[in-house]
Amino acid sequence: MCEIGGGMNFKRREFLRIVIDAIDGKTESIVVAHKDRLCRFAFDLVETLVNRSGCQIIVANQSKNAPQQELVEDMLAIIHCFSCRIYGSRHYAKEKVKAKRKYC
Incomplete structure (x- = not known):
């Protein structure tokens, strides 16, 4: 899946689809290259929401x-x-x- 848009925009069509599918239990895992590619801010909030339904977010390139x-x-x-x-x-x-x- 590819989406062009800012990581600060929480109204992106594909972002919303991914999060809603995860909350509804339709997705087991979300894989992103960097955590700020999913969302620039509130990553922890998004992660907590999707984790409650059993979905996990996998970040390929964890920067320390x-x-x-x-x-x-x-x-x-x-x-x-x-x-x-x-x-x-x-x-x-x-x-x-x-x-x-x-x-x-």
Whole structure:
């Protein structure tokens, strides 16, 4: 399964399908290359939810980063996510102005 989308977006179609299938008992295990590929934040919460129904999450590449390194990576991910939103909203605003000029 392949899905393109940010690890901070919990509304991704395939992510939701995987989690719901696991909670419903339709999946025995979920295998991911890195834990942040499933979800950037709240991995422990997702893991706890799917474990309650007997499903396990297998992370192929467990990285043993220091807590400070993980915090830095999380902060950079947040900054990147919100900066992309800002730049995306600027582009959308410019497109609205162009469209308005075209029809006025």
